[in-house]
């Protein structure tokens with residue numbers, strides 16, 4: 001069921017097929033230099049196998065960077081299943097993927113991603129123990145979003161210290177795009193810290209709840225990036241920093257949880273040229289993977305361990321912002337370089 005594919009860029013790449021259940025997918029291990037490759041399992045209706053393969057390769061590489069930036073002893077990997085999660089997902093198909101993951105002997109650990117639920121992870125776990133982000137069982141880490149939100153807040157404080165000479169966010173205004181799992185927790189933490197909130201979501205009920213709970217001001221979704229605020233916090237979808245939105249941003253800093261916020265790498269320079277401090281997303285949102293890592297690494301006393309890692313992640317953000325300022329460069333390529341020093345070291 002596993003066919004190994006040749007790769008110049010990734011350590012191991014597999015095509016996964018199980019005719020009985022209708023499974024076609026891919027598993028990619030980008031790097032195991034720092035530890036077992038970890039990254040979620042995604043299910044999407046890809047147009048063809050080439051598109052699914054391209055996605056899994058990019059995502060696996062991204063996980064290497066994210067895990068290294070968070071200072072974790074984990075490498076980067078990812079798995080994808082081709083298909084419509086609402087229509088094509090069956091217990092048989094999930095279990096077939098579970099057997100494929102198990103055959104890799106722990107070199108790849110999976111978790112929930114787009115198109116997957118905790119119940120699906122439980123199904124996969126019937127075939128393999130290399131599943132994290134579970135809701136029950138020994139070391140289960142559950143919903144990562146509260147920890148992700150705390151990591152984003154720490155990053156935002158590091159950015160505030162650099163911009164305004166102190167990390168207190170009281171009296172600062174933050175425009176939060178997306179009031180989902182992470183966005184909501186972030187709003188709560190910010191409100192507790194005395195920040196003023198401007199919020200947008202496609203779901204009007206969530207917006208109304210945030211207005212009620214945090215005294216937030218509602219902004220239309222199409223205008224949240226351009227809100228008059230100190231910080232813009234993308235916590236919804238990717239690609240929100242692009243040639244159209246960047247000229248309209250009025251915040252001095254962009255710091256949020258969303259993955260792949262930059263539409264293109266050049267958009268980091270676009271922000272830099274406008275004097276907007278962009279905090280690299282994969283460094284700012286590493287709290288989620290820290291939470292999951294405690295499960296993979298079977299950390300017995302997870303509370304203090306997670307705290308220590310969150311503090312280290314903020315310190316990493318502080319170091320990279322200092323280096324970017326020194327070089328007069330955008331923090332995005334500086335983060336990549338710092339992570340590559342850890343990931344590839346003298347192997348390059």
Ligand code: NAI
Nearest residue numbers: 144145148178180181182201202221235236257258259288
């Ligand atoms: P979620 O699905 O719970 O929330 C997303 C929210 O954004 C929803 O309320 C949705 O209605 C809203 N939304 C969608 N499009 C929007 C738009 N154009 N304008 C305004 N609101 C919009 O997702 P979650 O878990 O909160 O994650 C948010 C982002 O953070 C995603 O990009 C995710 O990949 C990333 N992330 C999440 C982590 C976690 O621990 N949940 C960890 C690391 C990254």
